[in-house]
Amino acid sequence: xxxxxxxxxxxxxxxxxxxxxxxxxxxxxxxxxxxxxxxxxxxxxxxxxxxxxxxxxxxxxxxxxxxxxxxxxxxxxxxxxxxxxxxxxxxxxxxxxxxxxxxxxxxxxxxxxxxxxxxxxxxxxxxxxxxxxxxxxxxxxxxxxxxxxxxxxxxxxxxxxxxxxxxxxxxxxxxxxxxxxxxxxxxxxxxxxxxxxxxxxxxxxxxxxxxxxxxxxxxxxxxxxxxxxxxxxxxxxxxxxxxxxxxxxxxxxxxxxxxxxxxxxxxxxxxxxxxxxxxxxxxxxxxxxxxxxxxxxxxxxxxxxxxxxxxxxxxxxxxx
Amino acid sequence: xxxxxxxxxxxxxxxxxxxxxxxxxxxxxxxxxxxxxxxxxxxxxxxxxxxxxxxxxxxxxxxxxxxxxxxxxxxxxxxxxxxxxxxxxxxxxxxxxxxxxxxxxxxxxxxxxxxxxxxxxxxxxxxxxxxxxxxxxxxxxxxxxxxxxxxxxxxxxxxxxxxxxxxxxxxxxxxxxxxxxxxxxxxxxxxxxxxxxxxxxxxxxxxxxxxxxxxxxxxxxxxxxxxxxxxxxxxxxxxxxxxxxxxxxxxxxxxxxxxxxxxxxxxxxxxxxxxxxxxxxxxxxxxxxxxxxxxxxxxxxxxxxxxxxxxxxxxxxxxxxxx
Numbered sequence: 168x169x170x171x172x173x174x175x176x177x178x179x180x181x182x183x184x185x186x187x188x189x190x191x192x193x194x195x196x197x198x199x200x201x202x203x204x205x206x207x208x209x210x211x212x213x214x215x216x217x218x219x220x221x222x223x224x225x226x227x228x229x230x231x232x233x234x235x236x237x238x239x240x241x242x243x244x245x246x247x248x249x250x251x252x253x254x255x256x257x258x259x260x261x262x263x264x265x266x267x268x269x270x271x272x273x274x275x276x277x278x279x280x281x282x283x284x285x286x287x288x289x290x291x292x293x294x295x296x297x298x299x300x301x302x303x304x305x306x307x308x309x310x311x312x313x314x315x316x317x318x319x320x321x322x323x324x325x326x327x328x329x330x331x332x333x334x335x336x337x338x339x340x341x342x343x344x345x346x347x348x349x350x351x352x353x354x355x356x357x358x359x360x361x362x363x364x365x366x367x368x369x370x371x372x373x374x375x376x377x378x379x380x381x382x383x384x385x386x387x388x389x390x391x392x393x394x395x396x397x398x399x400x401x402x403x404x405x406x407x408x409x410x411x412x413x414x415x416x417x418x419x420x421x422x423x424x425x426x427x428x429x430x431x432x433x434x435x436x437x438x439x440x441x442x443x444x445x446x447x448x449x450x451x452x453x454x455x456x457x458x459x460x461x462x463x464x465x466x467x468x469x470x471x472x473x474x475x476x477x478x479x480x481x482x483x484x485x486x487x
Numbered sequence: 488x489x490x491x492x493x494x495x496x497x498x499x500x501x502x503x504x505x506x507x508x509x510x511x512x513x514x515x516x517x518x519x520x521x522x523x524x525x526x527x528x529x530x531x532x533x534x535x536x537x538x539x540x541x542x543x544x545x546x547x548x549x550x551x552x553x554x555x556x557x558x559x560x561x562x563x564x565x566x567x568x569x570x571x572x573x574x575x576x577x578x579x580x581x582x583x584x585x586x587x588x589x590x591x592x593x594x595x596x597x598x599x600x601x602x603x604x605x606x607x608x609x610x611x612x613x614x615x616x617x618x619x620x621x622x623x624x625x626x627x628x629x630x631x632x633x634x635x636x637x638x639x640x641x642x643x644x645x646x647x648x649x650x651x652x653x654x655x656x657x658x659x660x661x662x663x664x665x666x667x668x669x670x671x672x673x674x675x676x677x678x679x680x681x682x683x684x685x686x687x688x689x690x691x692x693x694x695x696x697x698x699x700x701x702x703x704x705x706x707x708x709x710x711x712x713x714x715x716x717x718x719x720x721x722x723x724x725x726x727x728x729x730x731x732x733x734x735x736x737x738x739x740x741x742x743x744x745x746x747x748x749x750x751x752x753x754x755x756x757x758x759x760x761x762x763x764x765x766x767x768x769x770x771x772x773x774x775x776x777x778x779x780x781x782x783x784x785x786x787x788x789x790x791x792x793x794x795x796x797x798x799x800x801x802x803x804x805x806x807x808x809x810x
Contacts, residue, residue: 284681285681285684287570306570306571306574307567307570307571307681307685308678308681326678327567327678327681327682327734327736328567328570328571328574329571329710329713329734330571330574332574341574344574344575346575346713346714348732349710349732349733349734349740350678350734368734369732369733369734369739369740370732370734370740371740392739392740392775393774393775
C-alpha cells in the first residue's frame with residue numbers, strides 16, 4: 168500500500184514536470200553544416216561535439232522555439248523546415264516552407280519568419296501545424312531575418328535589391344524599405360526595438376538605423392576589402408557590436424554608439440554565423456571554409472577554443 | 488503653360504429660398520464664388536497629388552544590330568530594377584535602336600546608353616553623345632580602352648584581361664586548352680547561382696557573358712538611381728565613374744578604372760565549356776588582385792592633352808570630359 172501511494176505521488180510529480188511550460192535548457196550549441204547535410208551538437212560545458220544529426224539537403228538557417236522544446240532547421244534544397252527534439256535529437260516532423268528557405272527567425276509567439284531566397288518572398292509559418300500564414304513579397308534574394316524582442320517589427324534583407332524591408336506584425340504590412348549598401352545580409356535589433364544594425368557584404372558596411380524614422384543614423388565601412396560582413400550581434404549591455412567579418416577571417420568588435428572599431432578577433436576561415444550565450448559571456452562563430460566553430464570569451468574578446476564540426480558550417484543557435 | 492479655367496457664372500445657392508434671393512443676392516454670389524474656388528483648388532491639389540504619386544521613369548537605350556543575349560540580359564536587368572522600383576516609386580524602361588538609327592536617340596531623356604556594337608561603332612556612339620554614359624557591352628579591343636574616352640564605360644573585359652587570365656592559368660595548370668569568359672551559366676559562387684537561376688527561368692537559356700554585361704550595365708545604373716533621383720545623364724555618368732560599389736554577383740565590389748574599364752574577375756572553362764575556376768588565379772596572383780589581369784593605360788598623346796584630374800576621396804581618378 169505504501170509503495171502504491173509512493174508510486175502514485177512520484178507518478179503525479181513526473182506528469183507535472185512533463186507538463187511544464189518549458190523544459191530545462193539542454194546547454195547545447197547546434198551548428199548547421201551546409202555541405203555535409205548535418206547538424207553538429209556541441210556540449211556547452213565540455214565544448215566538444217557530442218553528436219551529429221542528419222537533417223536533409225543543404226541545411227543553413229537554424230533556430231529554437233521560444234519554449235526550447237523544438238529545434239528548427241531550414242533544409243533549403245528540400246524546401247522544408249525540419250523539426251528536431253533538442254534532447255533526444257530525433258526528427259519529430261518536417262513541413263514544406265516555400266521555395267529555397269535559407270534563413271529564418273522565430274517570433275516570440277512561436278511562428279517562424281522565413282526568407283525564401285529564390286522567390287523574392289518572406290513567408291510566415293506556424294510550426295505546430297506546418298500551415299503557411301502569409302506570404303510577403305520583398306526584394307530579390309531575401310536573406311537576413313531579424314525580429315524585434317517585442318515582436319512588433321520584422322526586418323528582412325534583400326541582398327540583390329539592397330534593402331531592409333520593415334514588416335509590421337501582426338498586420339504583416341511593409342511599413343518601410345530602407346536602402347542600404349550592396350548585398351545586405353543580416354540585421355539585429357536592440358532590446359527596445361528602437362535601433363537596428365545591418366551588415367552589407369559587398370559594400371563592406373555596417374549601418375545603424377533608427378527604427379522610428381527608418382533613417383540611417385550612423386555607418387562604418389570596414390577597411391579590409393576582402394571582409395564581407397555577415398552576422399551581427401549586440402553585446403548583452405548593448406555597448407558593443409560583434410560582426411562576422413567573412414573572408415577577413417575575423418570577428419570585428421565595434422562600439423555600438425560611435426561604430427568605431429575596438430578590436431579584431433582572428434577566428435577560422437570565412438566567418439559568417441554568430442550566436443551569443445544568454446549571459447552574454449560567449450560568442451560562437453561558424454567558420455565555413457575551415458570547417459570549425461570558434462568560441463570567444465567576450466570579457467577579454469579572445470578565442471578560448473576552436474571546435475571542428477562538419478563541412479561549411481553556416482548557422483548556429485545556443486540552447487541555454 | 489496651363490490654361491486658366493473659365494469660371495462658370497455664379498448661380499443661386501440651392502438652399503436659399505427663392506423669396507430671399509434679391510436681398511441676399513450679393514452674399515449668395517460671394518458664397519458661391521467661395522465654393523467654386525474651393526472646388527477648383529481641390530481639383531488642382533488632386534492633380535498635383537496624382538502627378539507626384541506617379542512613379543518616376545528612367546529610360547535606357549540599347550544600340551544593337553543583333554537580337555541576342557545582350558538584349559535579354561538588359562531586359563533581365565530592367566525587370567530586377569523594376570522590382571526594386573516598386574518599393575521606391577520608380578520604373579525603368581529599355582528601348583532598342585539599330586546602329587543606323589542612333590540619331591533618333593537625341594532629346595529622348597535617356598539616362599544612359601548601352602551598346603552591343605563593334606569597336607568603331609561604339610566609339611562613334613560615345614563621341615556622338617558625350618554627356619551620356621555609353622556602356623560598351625561587347626567590344627574587347629584594347630585600343631578602345633587606351634583612348635580613355637571620358638564617357639565610355641567598358642563592362643566587358645579587354646582582350647588584355649582575357650590574355651592575362653589565360654597566362655595566369657597556364658602558369659599554374661600547364662598548357663591545357665582553355666576558354667576565358669566574363670560569366671558562366673554554371674558559376675554558383677557569390678550569388679551567381681541566384682542570378683543564373685533567375686535568368687534561366689525568365690529566358691529559358693543559359694546566361695552568357697553578353698547577357699551578364701547587359702544585365703550589369705542596367706543594374707549598376709538602377710542601383711545608383713535608387714539612391715539618387717537625379718536623372719541628368721551627366722550626373723549619372725559622374726556617379727558611375729566615381730561612386731560605384733557594384734555587386735555584380737561576382738563577389739567583389741566593382742568599380743571602373745580611370746580608363747573606363749570595369750574591374751572584375753574572369754572565369755576559366757575547358758574546351759567543352761565546363762567551368763574550371765577563376766582568375767586572378769590563386770597561387771599565381773594575390774587573391775582578388777584583379778589589377779593583375781591586364782591594366783591598360785591611356786595612350787600618350789591623350790595624356791598630354793588632359794588637364795589635371797581632381798583627386799576623388801578614395802584615390803581613384805577620372806578624366807575630365809572635353810568641352
